[in-house]
Amino acid sequence: MTLLSTHRLHKDFGGIVAVNDLDLNIEKGFITGIIGPNGAGKTTSFNCMTGLDVPTSGQVIFNDIDITGLPTYRINRLGIARTFQNLRLFKEMTVFENVRVAKHRTSSAGNLQKDSGLWLEKLGLWTYRDERAKDLPYGLQKRLEIARAMATNPKLLFLDEPAAGLNQTETQEIMELIRSFRDSGLTVVVIEHDMHLIMNLCQHITVLNFGQKIAEGSPESVRNDPQVIEAYLGKEDHAAR
Amino acid sequence: MLQHLLNGLTVGSIYALVALGYTLVYGILKFINFAHGDVLMIGTYVALMVFKGLKSFIEIPFAFGIAVLAGMLSSALLGVVIERLAYRPLRHAPRLAPLISAIGVSVILSNSAALIFGTKSQRFDMPFNNTPIHCGSLVVTPYQGLILITAFVMMALLHVFIKTTRTGKAMRASSENPLVAELMGVDTDRMIRFTFIWGSALGAIAGILVSLDYKVYPTLGSLIGLKAFIAAVVGGIGNISGAMLGGLLLGVLETYGVAVLGIPVGYKDTVAFVLLIIILLVRPSGLLGSNKRDKV
Amino acid sequence: MSSFILLLGIYFGIYALLALGQNLITGKTGLLSLCQAAFMAIGAYTTAILLSRHPHLSFVYVGVWVILSGAIFGLLIGIPTLRLKGDYLAIASLGFGEIVKNVLLNADTLTGGPMGISLPIKSFDKGLFLGMVWLVVCLVLLGLIQLQRSHWGRGLEAIREDELAAQSVGLNTPLYKGAAFMIGAAISAMAGMLWALYHGSAIPQTFDSTLSIMVLCMVVLGGLGNYYGSLFGTMVIVVISELPRLLGFSAIIPAAVNQILFGIILVSLVILRQKKS
Numbered sequence: 089m090t091l092l093s094t095h096r097l098h099k100d101f102g103g104i105v106a107v108n109d110l111d112l113n114i115e116k117g118f119i120t121g122i123i124g125p126n127g128a129g130k131t132t133s134f135n136c137m138t139g140l141d142v143p144t145s146g147q148v149i150f151n152d153i154d155i156t157g158l159p160t161y162r163i164n165r166l167g168i169a170r171t172f173q174n175l176r177l178f179k180e181m182t183v184f185e186n187v188r189v190a191k192h193r194t195s196s197a198g199n200l201q202k203d204s205g206l207w208l209e210k211l212g213l214w215t216y217r218d219e220r221a222k223d224l225p226y227g228l229q230k231r232l233e234i235a236r237a238m239a240t241n242p243k244l245l246f247l248d249e250p251a252a253g254l255n256q257t258e259t260q261e262i263m264e265l266i267r268s269f270r271d272s273g274l275t276v277v278v279i280e281h282d283m284h285l286i287m288n289l290c291q292h293i294t295v296l297n298f299g300q301k302i303a304e305g306s307p308e309s310v311r312n313d314p315q316v317i318e319a320y321l322g323k324e325d326h327a328a329r
Numbered sequence: 330m331l332q333h334l335l336n337g338l339t340v341g342s343i344y345a346l347v348a349l350g351y352t353l354v355y356g357i358l359k360f361i362n363f364a365h366g367d368v369l370m371i372g373t374y375v376a377l378m379v380f381k382g383l384k385s386f387i388e389i390p391f392a393f394g395i396a397v398l399a400g401m402l403s404s405a406l407l408g409v410v411i412e413r414l415a416y417r418p419l420r421h422a423p424r425l426a427p428l429i430s431a432i433g434v435s436v437i438l439s440n441s442a443a444l445i446f447g448t449k450s451q452r453f454d455m456p457f458n459n460t461p462i463h464c465g466s467l468v469v470t471p472y473q474g475l476i477l478i479t480a481f482v483m484m485a486l487l488h489v490f491i492k493t494t495r496t497g498k499a500m501r502a503s504s505e506n507p508l509v510a511e512l513m514g515v516d517t518d519r520m521i522r523f524t525f526i527w528g529s530a531l532g533a534i535a536g537i538l539v540s541l542d543y544k545v546y547p548t549l550g551s552l553i554g555l556k557a558f559i560a561a562v563v564g565g566i567g568n569i570s571g572a573m574l575g576g577l578l579l580g581v582l583e584t585y586g587v588a589v590l591g592i593p594v595g596y597k598d599t600v601a602f603v604l605l606i607i608i609l610l611v612r613p614s615g616l617l618g619s620n621k622r623d624k625v
Numbered sequence: 626m627s628s629f630i631l632l633l634g635i636y637f638g639i640y641a642l643l644a645l646g647q648n649l650i651t652g653k654t655g656l657l658s659l660c661q662a663a664f665m666a667i668g669a670y671t672t673a674i675l676l677s678r679h680p681h682l683s684f685v686y687v688g689v690w691v692i693l694s695g696a697i698f699g700l701l702i703g704i705p706t707l708r709l710k711g712d713y714l715a716i717a718s719l720g721f722g723e724i725v726k727n728v729l730l731n732a733d734t735l736t737g738g739p740m741g742i743s744l745p746i747k748s749f750d751k752g753l754f755l756g757m758v759w760l761v762v763c764l765v766l767l768g769l770i771q772l773q774r775s776h777w778g779r780g781l782e783a784i785r786e787d788e789l790a791a792q793s794v795g796l797n798t799p800l801y802k803g804a805a806f807m808i809g810a811a812i813s814a815m816a817g818m819l820w821a822l823y824h825g826s827a828i829p830q831t832f833d834s835t836l837s838i839m840v841l842c843m844v845v846l847g848g849l850g851n852y853y854g855s856l857f858g859t860m861v862i863v864v865i866s867e868l869p870r871l872l873g874f875s876a877i878i879p880a881a882v883n884q885i886l887f888g889i890i891l892v893s894l895v896i897l898r899q900k901k902s
């Protein structure tokens with residue numbers, strides 16, 4: 089079943105076409121990967137689907153609702169949460185507050201404190217609850233951003249390069265985390281340059297280049313697609329990441 | 330009608346000159362140099378003092394020329410010093426910090442001027458005969474002519490400079506993306522200094538030009554500064570042609586507003602703010618600005 | 626001498642309200658607005674217009690109108706700027722302040738023009754008035770602290786930290802920012818009401834943009850985002866700026882010196898704080 093789909097989604101920035109007539113189908117309950125070289129339009133398509141950028145044309149349909157061009161907070165309330173490629177935490181606020189602000193809409197006033205605490209515990213951030221977000225080590229900041237997004241109780245989670253800048257162990261932990269989300273029924277879309285993560289985590293992969301979809305399918309089929317190899321995997325520097 | 334257009338363009342070219350100072354700095358530092366109006370006010374005072382001191386010794390036009398140079402030089406110097414002391418330490422600070430610092434600098438400058446030069450306004454005697462010239466139904470004073478010519482020459486020079494010289498190109502590169510420009514070997518600090526020098530010097534010219542007809546007083550810079558800033562935003566802040574367009578447009582609209590639409594003179598200054606609010610609502614990036622947003 | 630202390634206390638209280646309002650807008654929400662003086666003017670003139678036409682209105686009734694009109698004007702300046710990047714707001718709000726002053730000076734029939742409006746009320750007992758002012762300050766402070774602890778308060782801080790991220794976790798940021806402006810403006814309008822009552826008049830020259838800058842200075846001095854700090858900052862600035870005048874040697878120290886001092890405080894504090902962090 090399709091949870092979210094885009095139809096001829098298009099975004100240009102005064103001349104630069106960042107997303108070009110993109111048709112996406114995100115299947116419910118799966119982890120979908122989006123890959124592509126730098127500047128391929130991955131982040132921009134996330135932005136269009138979460139209301140941070142208003143598409144130039146085209147449609148975004150989520151749960152049979154047309155969400156094209158809705159403000160970001162409305163889209164979040166409908167059930168889409170996201171993280172950012174460059175961390176965007178509430179830096180001066182504590183870890184606990186970061187989560188509590190997000191949790192507010194999904195917890196009753198009486199339970200807010202408790203629920204936020206439980207949630208932090210679940211993600212292994214409880215010990216850091218009173219630290220300012222900006223004082224956390226980088227890996228934990230990335231984890232906190234995921235915790236914050238998840239605190240809004242989404243049906244669909246967008247992750248923009250969740251493993252960038254993380255070491256092997258941390259990447260492994262993030263992968264476990266994403267899998268556990270999936271197992272509890274969440275639909276996840278993840279952008280990554282880390283091929284190991286993508287190939288091991290995703291059931292379905294979409295490849296973008298110059299804003300267009302150049303291939304999609306199972307990890308196996310994408311890996312062997314000649315167009316993908318040429319556009320992306322063929323370049324050693326990308327594959328290596 | 331044509332007469333109003335001419336008058337409007339005269340006022341507008343002053344706004345445009347000052348607006349360039351805001352836009353040049355914004356282009357690179359992405360911050361509003363709140364003190365710009367006061368920097369040009371100080372330059373105007375210096376010019377006035379030099380002019381007064383010299384005019385009894387040497388020929389008037391000569392004295393005036395030296396005075397203008399002195400004014401430009403002192404504004405430029407002041408601009409650079411302020412950048413170094415009050416803005417550079419805050420280049421990586423949260424957004425509000427440099428803005429607050431700039432407000433502080435503005436307060437310091439305008440009040441220092443009040444202390445040093447007194448709050449009473451002083452006159453800048455016209456250094457030339459200002460009998461109006463009639464061409465057909467149009468009346469042009471030599472003063473208007475001087476403003477228009479100076480402003481347009483300055484803008485043309487700046488335009489050519491930015492489009493053709495190496496430094497000009499480096500400046501554009503820095504405002505496009507300072508980090509990349511730096512990697513390509515552009516000295517960002519030098520570029521910033523450069524924008525402060527030229528922005529302030531052009532501002533001083535504008536200040537001297539207005540005060541020829543009017544007066545010199547310590548808060549001279551605040552109203553011109555505010556309006557020129559609006560002009561820069563209307564044209565698209567960071568965009569050099571935009572600043573010129575916005576300045577001229579604002580000047581013309583103000584003149585027409587009073588002369589044609591019959592807006593009471595007391596409300597003349599509101600025209601600018603209403604224009605600002607309309608532009609910000611309809612086209613927040615300004616007339617010529619690109620609707621680029623910081624990447625997320 | 627004691628009447629002088631009372632006077633200082635009254636000024637401290639009135640300015641404290643302005644600073645608290647500014648801290649909500651700038652310190653908590655991160656919106657650099659520079660028109661506290663204009664909001665204050667709205668309150669003062671609402672009071673003056675109402676009382677000069679209906680001298681027997683109760684203060685509570687007038688107060689309700691003051692709060693309402695302050696909030697409406699707060700929203701008025703808030704709305705066009707809700708979609709804007711922060712820097713524009715500073716200028717737009719300065720412009721708003723200029724428009725308000727322009728209207729006060731020119732709309733003679735309503736505002737009495739440059740002469741302002743005199744209130745047909747007896748002057749207050751200073752001690753009583755001081756109590757009244759500080760009662761208002763305490764209530765406002767309590768309300769603000771309560772707000773800070775609520776979800777709304779955390780939402781405002783989140784917006785200050787990162788507006789896009791705040792939206793992406795479901796915060797209706799325009800609503801929050803609009804509310805911050807309305808509350809901040811209403812608080813300043815109350816300060817205006819007290820000012821008008823105490824002086825028995827409302828005149829346009831009081832509500833100058835230098836006043837707005839002084840208020841900003843108070844808040845920066847006390848540390849952006851800290852209400853108690855704002856009170857402290859207010860105290861320092863009030864003492865610096867009013868003491869010479871009240872002691873009667875203001876003729877020796879020109880007003881410009883004070884202003885320069887405020888400027889130096891603003892510049893050096895932001896730089897020092899940046900160096901520390």
Ligand SMILES: Nc1ncnc2c1ncn2[C@@H]1O[C@H](COP(=O)(O)OP(=O)(O)OP(=O)(O)O)[C@@H](O)[C@H]1O
Pocket residue numbers: 101104105106124125126127128129130131132133173621622623624625
């Ligand atoms: N706000 C913006 N203004 C102008 N151009 C933009 C903006 N955001 C993105 N672009 C351009 O759109 C194109 C796509 O960018 P995008 O960030 O979506 O790529 P990406 O696939 O996420 O790349 P990366 O792997 O480097 O994150 C790029 O050419 C980029 O420069």
Ligand SMILES: [Mg+2]
Pocket residue numbers: 130131132173
């Ligand atoms: Mg990206």
